[in-house]
Amino acid sequence: MKAILIDDERLALEYLTKQLTGIKQVNIEVLGGYNDPLEGKAAIMEQPPDIVFLDIHLPEISGLELAEQLLELRPQLHIVFVTAYDEYAVQAFELNAIDYVVKPFSRDRLTKTLLRIEQRAQESLLPAAPSNRPLGIRLFRQLMVETGGVETPAITWRTSRAQELFLYMLHHRGRLVRKDELAQLLWPDFDLKRAYPQLYTTVYHIRKALEPHGDHLRLVSASDGYRLELDRVELDIERWERQLRELPPLSADTQARYAQLIEAYEGDYLEDHDYWWAEGERHRLSVRWLELGLRLARWYADHDSTDKALTLYHQLSERQPQEEELHLGLMQLYAAAGNRIAVERQYRLLCQLLEEELGEPPDPRTRGWYEGWRAR
Known part of the structure; x- marks a missing residue:
């Protein structure tokens, strides 16, 4: 695996590089270390690594925000957040099962993190949804995904909030939803300082979960919020309403179409959620x-x-x-x-x-x- 490191502390970069290159259980190559986050971002775009070790507290931009930008451009990246102890950030990572390491790094912790990422990378080598077919999403009763009329493996959500955030964005598909609106929706008891780390890590998980359907579903950052973009996606609720609008006058010849449409309503909208x-x-x-x-x-x-x-x-x-x-x-x-x-x-x-x-x-x-x- 290839890695790029971004940290504004030169000594921290040197120490992390030394620890990583000393790991024997995983074949890891450090492509470079950068104090300037913009230089690091440019290097990642030019020569994409498998892993980015990214400090949370960076000058000019939050590491969490930079991670968002990187994942939007390179969804396959694995990001490991690096932090001196930060109560809210660590709490967010623990709750959302995000990879992180706390300074000073131990080689054992780094090894476990790399092994976990290596395993996750192998598990993610599943066939992606065929891009030449529309993606079907069912929202009557509960969320289900299908391709070519055949149900595909369920999207795996790390947390219930990741699923709710995705469904909320799908509910508002194509529309910009502000970050503060999402924070207040999902973490109403948190102030924004505590809620935003939770939001960023949840967005991270959603993007990872959507990778098999990346040709059809993209959660993009825009201004102060996010927008879920759909491409060749058919929602059962939209299809049902379209067929309802197209019904001819009710008669002996058309009654069967009415009955079929009644049966097609398999449950209320997100009924199980x-x-x-x-x-x-x-x-x-x-x-x-x-x-x-x-x-x-x-x-x-x-x-x-x-x-x-x-x-x-x-x-x-x-x-x-x-x-x-x-x-x-x-x-x-x-x-x-x-x-x-x-x-x-x-x-x-x-x-x-x-x-x-x-x-x-x-x-x-x-x-x-x-x-x-x-x-x-």
């Missing part, structure tokens, strides 16, 4: 799905397909148990079939659900229908 920021989009999509389902269920009922209507109403109510329109539709079907027991049971269930969840009775329209039916 309890993120408060996803609630608005989750609600919007679920309302569109419900409206589609109600439209088809009513069409079934109006065209003597009672069994299909009952099945669909029950399917919808499993996901939307408090939606009164579903209970009313079921009661009307039961009433048309002369099943008074089923009507009474459905109305009691509705009253119970609304009382438990909202502390309210059914709305006047539902009550009016029920009372009118009972009076017959």
Whole structure:
């Protein structure tokens, strides 16, 4: 493995070089050491190493920020942060499993770090997603990735916050999201001084996790924030809404397309991830799905397909148990079939659900229908 060292202390560079070249368990070649971070960056661009040992506290630029720039340009780099003890930085590295060494360096610690990176490099030699195929990302229910309709190995996240940060950026795909917004979202109890090291290391992990899909997904630094850029990526939620817009008028010839689109809604948006920021989009999509389902269920009922209507109403109510329109539709079907027991049971269930969840009775329209039916 080839390494470049960046540290503003000349003695630290000389000592680290000596320690690295003395390691026998790993074949390591030091290409150069630089006190000036800009010179070091230029050398990395000219002759890319496998590893960069990078001091956190540098003149002109933070080592964490320089790492961001390097990884954006050379995503395959392995970066080992070098630091005198810094409480917030070390805490961030420990929590995020980032490679770091604390001055003064011990050869044993350096050896373990290099062996770990060597192993990680071998594990990362997996076939990348074919660049000539679009990358499919499923967001109904939970995050899944597929290529050519075939599910690919799951993206491995070092931490739950790395996954949430990626999904938040995907939620705001193509838009610049400020660093302070991300810091407040993921570390609300930290001030920015403590939150930024966490953010930088989390971004580092996301970029590493996305390497197999680098032709399709890029998390780029821009101004005071980040932007997730997508290239030939198809999101299931976008495909579903596009197909919804393209639906022809509902008829005997087109009903199957409506039913297929209802089935394609495999779960609410990021349903298995309890993120408060996803609630608005989750609600919007679920309302569109419900409206589609109600439209088809009513069409079934109006065209003597009672069994299909009952099945669909029950399917919808499993996901939307408090939606009164579903209970009313079921009661009307039961009433048309002369099943008074089923009507009474459905109305009691509705009253119970609304009382438990909202502390309210059914709305006047539902009550009016029920009372009118009972009076017959």
